Amino acid sequence: MKAVEITGLDVRYGAARILEEIAFSAEQGEMIGIVGPNGSGKTTLLKAMSRIVTPESGEIYYNNQDMADLTFRQLAREVAVVPQEIAIQFDYTVREIVTMGRHPFIGRFASESREDHAICTRAMKLASVDHLAETSVNAISGGERQRVLIARALAQEPKVLLLDEATSNLDISHQIEILSIIRRETVRASIISVFHDLNLASSYCDRILLLKDRQIHAMGPPAEVLTRENIRAVYGVDVIVRKHPLTGRPYILLMYDHERGAPQSTRIHILCGGGTGSELMQTLHAQGMQITTGVLNILDSDYLTAKELGIMVISEPPFSPISEESVSILKRCLTEADLIILLNMPIGRGNIENIRVLNGYKEKVVMYGMDSGIQDYSGGEATRLITDLCGCGALRIESIQEMQSFLSSKRLHEKKDKSGMII
Amino acid sequence: MSPRNPLILIALFVTLLLSMAAAVLTGPTSIPIGSILTNPVYYQIISEIRVPRVIAAVLVGAALATAGTAMQGLFRNPMADPYIIGTSAGGSLGAAISIVFLAGLGLPVFAFIGAIGSTFLVYMIARRGGKVPVETLLLTGVALSMFLSAMLSFLMYTAGKSLHQIIFWLMGGFWTVSWSQVHVGLLIPIGCVAIYIFARDINIISLGEEEAMHLGVNVEQLKVILLFISSLLAGIAVSIAGAIGFIGLITPHIMRTIVGPDHRVLLPAAILAGSILLLWADTFARTFGNEMPVGIITSFFGAPFFMYLLRRRMRA
Numbered sequence: 001m002k003a004v005e006i007t008g009l010d011v012r013y014g015a016a017r018i019l020e021e022i023a024f025s026a027e028q029g030e031m032i033g034i035v036g037p038n039g040s041g042k043t044t045l046l047k048a049m050s051r052i053v054t055p056e057s058g059e060i061y062y063n064n065q066d067m068a069d070l071t072f073r074q075l076a077r078e079v080a081v082v083p084q085e086i087a088i089q090f091d092y093t094v095r096e097i098v099t100m101g102r103h104p105f106i107g108r109f110a111s112e113s114r115e116d117h118a119i120c121t122r123a124m125k126l127a128s129v130d131h132l133a134e135t136s137v138n139a140i141s142g143g144e145r146q147r148v149l150i151a152r153a154l155a156q157e158p159k160v161l162l163l164d165e166a167t168s169n170l171d172i173s174h175q176i177e178i179l180s181i182i183r184r185e186t187v188r189a190s191i192i193s194v195f196h197d198l199n200l201a202s203s204y205c206d207r208i209l210l211l212k213d214r215q216i217h218a219m220g221p222p223a224e225v226l227t228r229e230n231i232r233a234v235y236g237v238d239v240i241v242r243k244h245p246l247t248g249r250p251y252i253l254l255m256y257d258h259e260r261g262a263p264q265s266t267r268i269h270i271l272c273g274g275g276t277g278s279e280l281m282q283t284l285h286a287q288g289m290q291i292t293t294g295v296l297n298i299l300d301s302d303y304l305t306a307k308e309l310g311i312m313v314i315s316e317p318p319f320s321p322i323s324e325e326s327v328s329i330l331k332r333c334l335t336e337a338d339l340i341i342l343l344n345m346p347i348g349r350g351n352i353e354n355i356r357v358l359n360g361y362k363e364k365v366v367m368y369g370m371d372s373g374i375q376d377y378s379g380g381e382a383t384r385l386i387t388d389l390c391g392c393g394a395l396r397i398e399s400i401q402e403m404q405s406f407l408s409s410k411r412l413h414e415k416k417d418k419s420g421m422i423i
Numbered sequence: 424m425s426p427r428n429p430l431i432l433i434a435l436f437v438t439l440l441l442s443m444a445a446a447v448l449t450g451p452t453s454i455p456i457g458s459i460l461t462n463p464v465y466y467q468i469i470s471e472i473r474v475p476r477v478i479a480a481v482l483v484g485a486a487l488a489t490a491g492t493a494m495q496g497l498f499r500n501p502m503a504d505p506y507i508i509g510t511s512a513g514g515s516l517g518a519a520i521s522i523v524f525l526a527g528l529g530l531p532v533f534a535f536i537g538a539i540g541s542t543f544l545v546y547m548i549a550r551r552g553g554k555v556p557v558e559t560l561l562l563t564g565v566a567l568s569m570f571l572s573a574m575l576s577f578l579m580y581t582a583g584k585s586l587h588q589i590i591f592w593l594m595g596g597f598w599t600v601s602w603s604q605v606h607v608g609l610l611i612p613i614g615c616v617a618i619y620i621f622a623r624d625i626n627i628i629s630l631g632e633e634e635a636m637h638l639g640v641n642v643e644q645l646k647v648i649l650l651f652i653s654s655l656l657a658g659i660a661v662s663i664a665g666a667i668g669f670i671g672l673i674t675p676h677i678m679r680t681i682v683g684p685d686h687r688v689l690l691p692a693a694i695l696a697g698s699i700l701l702l703w704a705d706t707f708a709r710t711f712g713n714e715m716p717v718g719i720i721t722s723f724f725g726a727p728f729f730m731y732l733l734r735r736r737m738r739a
Binding site for chain 2: 047050051052071072073074075076077079080081083086087088089090091092093096097100101103104106108109111156
């Protein structure tokens, strides 16, 4: 039995179409995150699901019951909603607000039973607001008030819990605290939540529903939906998608100047590996430099960064040594490059060829971040080669700021050369 | 519910009973308790004038307090009062029509029809696609009240010698009250109980309409019920005593600061307090005020008190 099943949902406000052809279902105990840009219809979808707005067509089922057949009272026993934030005009106490969650269960001429009070006390404990029970809701902080609304929703003992960006006005510690409380409720309820923050959605949801222009653009596990391509298509920005080291879920990094700088003529080849080159690649890429990199093994994190940025990368299959073909491509890249940056990467027998070829290009080599010592796993050869390069006067640069000022002085230098040529 | 709230309700109830007894014994003619049953004139004054008048003041006070509390909860606006959706403007116009064209014949009926009719009109104008947003309702009420007041002003302008009578009625008072009006007023307790049945729903709708829907309240239905009963209560009150101001606005305020916002306690507390306040205002009017319209007294004391509450609210 599906906890939620929606088919062919269309919503309009007057002539404006807000949602079209929405269809999805949620399993028992599943947490689904609804994401999408402003105006894509996220909040309206939630409002249609809580019968605040009436859809033009389509059906919404909760545990096989058509929502249209349920009274408000019956619906409130199935579905609870946590709003983004609400202004409460009168000074109700926290307990009074939470107790309102029992309203759909109490008869018109009855008042709360002992059991109702026990449920409310439990809900307040779960949302850790029990110590505030007798305090006015207008005398507590925003984070506490949000937890009160969650306690009220829990007091409804819903089978489906809907959240409308319930944590977006809170600081990070409260966001995590509240989402963890909610996540635990999947034991009893299915949860459908609107998120603005893609990383929060990715970390807490089993599946993500990505809305674009009133329709579902993609739906599935975070790793399938929160891809660079989908985010580009829906939000129109370039991002870097990584795996979160602890959760293994996709983690989205924003590229803050996502307008790439004007393309530069400077060609740079970056020799890196094991994640040493990612930061530099991103910085230089954003400045519009023409970058090549490699040779790298496929699945090396620097390889993934290069692929995400669309940088040309010479690659070998995982755990394979560098082939002769790759070496010849590398040499071509090094010949064309104005600058070769060698990073302090771990060097072993698999990738030492990258250093050996440098012999012919000594004058172009800049070393970056070598101060922490050479990571030599090649039995001394790497150390010897690099020391040799240093002996030939290769420049050593230690910070990204230093690198940037070096590059800009170099550009200046080039311009002077060119103007000199004109004269 | 705070454990002291039942005590407050009991104290208010006892105060009301004592006030009623005191009010019956107070008046321009001083009547010794011992001679009420022996002296037929005294008996007449007590049974035909003071008792119906005291009961009427208590009932009208209860009606205004109930309607005011319900409107403030429904509109989520502590500035709302029973007249906010056109009740007093409609009632006043109805009364003026009766005075000008029928020499006051059927005045209470006209006032009642005017009060109920204007509320109904406001509701129908604000209604769209089966829904009545409270903001629209509020603004429509203000607009229609102004329109009806313009018609009232026109009537007064052309009223000639009955102008005095209209003005006197508009200020509100109990000097014409007799047992027959008290009988009509007995509908008031029924209305109060009917509103009280929805006390928990008023709590919830005072958080907002969407919130109330999430918590299983049939919001549109609740609005119709509350508006209907409240305008009925206000309409009866207006037809008995004219448009008495400030009782419906202030009593919910005062009692909210004392018993809190839970309408299951607030409603009975406001009902008792409204009855006590209006009873004392009327007793003052007929004893020391030379039958001054009671509306003058409630506004005279009510408005400064209201300003005091506003100042306190701003500081909070």
